[in-house]
Amino acid sequence: xxxxxxxxxxxxxxxxxxxxxxxxxxxxxxxxxxxxxxxxxxxxxxxxxxxxxxxxxxxxxxxxxxxxxxxxxxxxxxxxxxxxxxxxxxxxxxxxxxxxxxxxxxxxxxxxxxxxxxxxxxxxxxxxxxxxxxxxxxxxxxxxxxxxxxxxxxxxxxxxxxxxxxxxxxxxxxxxxxxxxxxxxxxxxxxxxxxxxxxxxxxxxxxxxxxxxxxxxxxxxxxxxxxxxxxxxxxxxxxxxxxxxxxxxxxxxxxxxxxxxxxxxxxxxxxxxxxxxxxxxxxxxxxxxxxxxxxxxxxxxxxxxxxxxxxxxxxxxxxxxxxxxxxxxxxxxxxxxxxxxxxxxxxxxxxxxxxxxxxxxxxxxxxxxxxxxxxxxxxxxxxxxxxxxxxxxxxxxxxxxxxxxxxxxxxxxxxxxxxxxxxxxx
Numbered sequence: 429x430x431x432x433x434x435x436x437x438x439x440x441x442x443x444x445x446x447x448x449x450x451x452x453x454x455x456x457x458x459x460x461x462x463x464x465x466x467x468x469x470x471x472x473x474x475x476x477x478x479x480x481x482x483x484x485x486x487x488x489x490x491x492x493x494x495x496x497x498x499x500x501x502x503x504x505x506x507x508x509x510x511x512x513x514x515x516x517x518x519x520x521x522x523x524x525x526x527x528x529x530x531x532x533x534x535x536x537x538x539x540x541x542x543x544x545x546x547x548x549x550x551x552x553x554x555x556x557x558x559x560x561x562x563x564x565x566x567x568x569x570x571x572x573x574x575x576x577x578x579x580x581x582x583x584x585x586x587x588x589x590x591x592x593x594x595x596x597x598x599x600x601x602x603x604x605x606x607x608x609x610x611x612x613x614x615x616x617x618x619x620x621x622x623x624x625x626x627x628x629x630x631x632x633x634x635x636x637x638x639x640x641x642x643x644x645x646x647x648x649x650x651x652x653x654x655x656x657x658x659x660x661x662x663x664x665x666x667x668x669x670x671x672x673x674x675x676x677x678x679x680x681x682x683x684x685x686x687x688x689x690x691x692x693x694x695x696x697x698x699x700x701x702x703x704x705x706x707x708x709x710x711x712x713x714x715x716x717x718x719x720x721x722x723x724x725x726x727x728x729x730x731x732x733x734x735x736x737x738x739x740x741x742x743x744x745x746x747x748x749x750x751x752x753x754x755x756x757x758x759x760x761x762x763x764x765x766x767x768x769x770x771x772x773x774x775x776x777x778x779x780x781x782x783x784x785x786x787x788x789x790x791x792x793x794x795x796x797x798x799x800x801x802x803x804x805x806x807x808x809x810x811x812x813x814x815x816x817x818x819x820x821x822x823x824x825x826x827x828x829x830x831x832x833x834x835x836x837x838x839x840x841x842x843x844x845x846x847x848x849x850x851x852x853x854x
Contacts, residue, residue: 437464438801442628445527446470446508447515447536447543449477451581451610452644453565454504455617457535460624461507462794462803465533468819469508469810470524473841476512476812477501489785497785502809504617506781506791509815512841519839521546526824529556533624537565540575550639560637561627565620569643579644581610588612588648593655596670604668616647677723678702678734681760684743691734691746692756696720701753706737781808813843 442465446457454469454477461467471477483498514520525547528534534553536543543549550562564570567579585591585606596602620642627638649656655666655674666674671690673679678699681688693699696712696719703712711717711733716726723730738746743759750757761769767778776793783789794803820826820840834840 436801437462437804438798440464440801442466442532443530444468444533444535445524445531447524447534447538447548448565449537450479451504451613452616452620453535453537454479455614456563456565456620456624457508458504458506459617459621459794459796460533462796462805464801464804467508468527468531468815468823469505469510470515471510471512471812471841473512473514473813473838476510477505479504480812487783487786487789490787495785497783497809497811502789502791505809507804507806508810509819510810510812510843511816511819512813512843513816514839515546515548517837517839519834519837521548523820523824523840524548525553525556528553528560530823531557531560533561533563533628535563535565535620535624539578540564540566540570554637554639558636559631561624561631561640562637563620563624563627563640563642565616565642565644567644569646570641574645581613581644582606584612584644584648588645589652589656590648593652593666593668595668597668600670602668602670612644612648615651616642616644619647619650672727672731675724676720677727677730680731682735682738682746684738684741684746686742686744688760689738689743689746690758690760691738691750692758694756698755699723702750702755705749705753705755706734708733708737779805781805783808784811784814811843813841816840816842 439460442460444457444460444465444467446453446467446469448454448457449471457467457469469477479501480496480498482500484494485499486494487497487499487502489495513523515524528548536548544552550560550564553560553562566575567584568574568577586604590612591604591606594607595605620640623640623642627640631637658674659665669680671680676692676694678691678693681690691702693702699717699720700709700712703709711730715722717723717730741749747757747759759765766772772778777795778790779793780788780790789808791805791808793805796803817828817831820831826834831840831842835842
């Protein structure tokens with residue numbers, strides 16, 4: 429399958445047919461795009477990915493007016509081409525089958541059975557393309573009593589247990605709390621990416637593709653990690669500890685004279701150093717607190733003692749003193765502080781790309797750093813249907829007349845530019 433010119437990357441030459449929307453699937457395909465694959469994002473004509481409307485905030489144009497590009501959509505759709513095709517139509521389904529017949533990877537997050545009714549399921553498409561790696565991202569997987577249900581990040585955080593561990597205890601006025609970002613979706617997208625790369629290696633060895641079944645709930649349960657295994661080992665259901673750590677103490681936020689800051693003591697030597705800096709060396713000698721296991725068992729006695737010490741100096745003073753002593757510590761930054769932090773700036777975690785409506789758009793960079801094949805930022809998240817004509821011409825050989833006819837029937841959307849041209853001719 430031919431590919432438009434782009435900076436080379438680890439996955440250059442691979443073509444991804446992206447039938448996903450919202451966050452988990454788009455996170456996966458954005459990573460593949462960052463690594464050099466050509467990603468063809470299929471969207472609904474006239475409406476597009478659901479997240480395009482999930483705002484405010486929306487990107488503003490050169491005159492300061494809101495566009496229809498939400499920050500949510502912009503967060504996970506760079507390095508993609510937007511192709512607007514109506515999957516409810518037979519003609520649209522036929523075009524998707526033709527694209528899938530030539531693609532390397534397909535990612536979808538429809539409800540179980542939806543694409544089978546349209547002749548776009550793995551069993552159908554693998555006949556056309558035995559090398560196809562077909563990744564299904566769903567809330568609950570392809571099997572099990574919940575397979576038919578729709579899955580959303582908030583719901584999965586609750587069902588998967590992470591909310592039961594997040595938030596302050598009841599006796600401190602807390603309640604179960606979700607993470608501040610869609611972490612269940614994002615982690616599911618990452619597991620999907622890893623699975624696809626594993627399937628690519630298998631295909632390299634055997635020449636055959638396969639079906640990848642990834643669910644939000646499975647992914648959520650997998651990253652319960654130490655807390656999940658602690659339950660499996662002990663049988664004790666852990667509760668909420670606020671900012672505290674279940675098996676390391678002191679490892680949480682503490683009040684400075686002006687604001688909170690973090691102390692993250694990871695071993696007994698660091699605890700000794702903290703106590704020396706705090707002017708309380710006797711704490712490190714106390715048999716109740718000398719070893720980490722002791723500190724975990726006696727956290728309710730130790731933490732109030734430390735808080736009475738930390739309140740005497742500003743957060744900045746504590747951070748300066750503790751860093752000098754080699755005790756891990758740091759501020760609790762808001763996002764303004766994060767994106768102006770010199771370390772974040774140096775690591776290129778804030779990037780700027782050209783955008784047709786606003787001139788430029790700032791996005792979060794990729795954390796992947798490869799020496800030989802670095803990630804590339806070829807294009808900003810596309811406008812709806814912006815690449816329909818280009819992709820269908822290059823990959824399916826459709827001519828201008830055919831595309832115009834399909835657009836007239838509402839089967840494809842040729843994007844705002846084409847619509848504006850049509851309006852100017854009328």
